[in-house]
Amino acid sequence: MVQNHHVLSPATSMEAQPPMNVTFEPDAGWLVYLANPRKPAYALPSGAVDAHCHVFGPGDVFPYAPERKYTPVDAPKDKLFALRDFLGFERQVIVQATCHGADNRALVDALRAAGDRARGVATIRPSVSRDELAQMHEAGVRGVRFNFVRRLADPKPDDYYRGLVGLIAEFGWHIVIYFEAADLAERCDLFTSLPTTIVVDHMGRPDVTQPLDGADFELFQKFMGTRENVWAKLSGAERLSKSGPPGYDDFIPFARHIAQAFPDRVIWGTDWPHPNMKSHMPDEGDLVDLLPRIAPSEQLQRKLLVDNPMRLYWEAS
Numbered sequence: 001m002v003q004n005h006h007v008l009s010p011a012t013s014m015e016a017q018p019p020m021n022v023t024f025e026p027d028a029g030w031l032v033y034l035a036n037p038r039k040p041a042y043a044l045p046s047g048a049v050d051a052h053c054h055v056f057g058p059g060d061v062f063p064y065a066p067e068r069k070y071t072p073v074d075a076p077k078d079k080l081f082a083l084r085d086f087l088g089f090e091r092q093v094i095v096q097a098t099c100h101g102a103d104n105r106a107l108v109d110a111l112r113a114a115g116d117r118a119r120g121v122a123t124i125r126p127s128v129s130r131d132e133l134a135q136m137h138e139a140g141v142r143g144v145r146f147n148f149v150r151r152l153a154d155p156k157p158d159d160y161y162r163g164l165v166g167l168i169a170e171f172g173w174h175i176v177i178y179f180e181a182a183d184l185a186e187r188c189d190l191f192t193s194l195p196t197t198i199v200v201d202h203m204g205r206p207d208v209t210q211p212l213d214g215a216d217f218e219l220f221q222k223f224m225g226t227r228e229n230v231w232a233k234l235s236g237a238e239r240l241s242k243s244g245p246p247g248y249d250d251f252i253p254f255a256r257h258i259a260q261a262f263p264d265r266v267i268w269g270t271d272w273p274h275p276n277m278k279s280h281m282p283d284e285g286d287l288v289d290l291l292p293r294i295a296p297s298e299q300l301q302r303k304l305l306v307d308n309p310m311r312l313y314w315e316a317s
């Protein structure tokens with residue numbers, strides 16, 4: 001599918017620039033988010049937060065980054081906000097995806113449009129200015145994302161990330177890390193030295209065909225158990241499950257285990273528009289219906305979906 005896209009002249013500000021007619025073609029076989037997901041049977045608690053979702057483009061206004069590893073189909077903010085309202089979420093945390101690199105303009109535009117109903121997680125480079133950080137903070141950014149997944153971002157030395165930590169300190173932002181299960185041991189020195197709250201995307205991507213006490217997941221539990229600043233997103237059922245939709249049965253014990261062990265340090269998100277899915281495109285109605293299985297009591301559900309994300313993204317700074 002060819003989309004009619006354009007590209008911007010290089011921009012240093014957070015504002016959208018007038019388009020300049022360049023076409024982006026999504027990757028062959030790119031799976032597109034469902035136009036009409038089903039209504040979940042589970043009624044979300046009032047004030048629920050979808051704490052992991054993205055905006056992609058539109059590319060004619062917010063071009064994809066030259067260094068990107070994939071080119072998606074546009075997933076603009078109006079579709080994201082419509083999904084929020086359809087599923088019954090009150091708020092969203094929009095996470096910068098690697099296809100936009102460290103150009104956070106699409107994110108900032110979505111945050112400004114959402115007002116107090118969204119917060120953001122940005123990607124930054126060492127060259128970012130204090131003024132750009134301040135603009136992002138004013139728009140609702142409350143964290144930065146370090147992406148260690150090799151198919152998404154080129155790896156950088158630990159000191160690169162340590163340098164970024166210094167830049168965000170004055171804003172009180174936290175750090176979101178995304179890695180494959182095997183990377184935890186390799187990057188352990190870096191991860192345990194980070195001074196902020198750390199949120200691990202998709203529980204560190206466990207192999208859900210392994211037992212709960214398998215080596216990689218044991219290490220992840222130890223990471224959370226010994227470091228009180230480490231949080232987990234219990235998202236990614238559609239990415240990690242081998243048993244598949246609609247129940248994603250093999251994923252549930254992993255997420256429930258973390259929810260019960262660390263009830264005050266877990267959050268959850270849809271991961272819309274589900275970039276790089278190959279096996280299938282999930283129905284967000286199915287994903288929301290996993291929540292009472294991940295968090296079996298009302299109290300746990302409230303922490304996972306309301307209290308914890310509100311504390312981290314709305315009340316912290």
Ligand code: 0GY
Pocket residue numbers: 054096097098099147152178201239271274275276
């Ligand atoms: C996710 C997962 C993926 C992509 C990204 O930033 C990204 O491009 O995070 C993935 O491909 O696993 O959470 O969106």
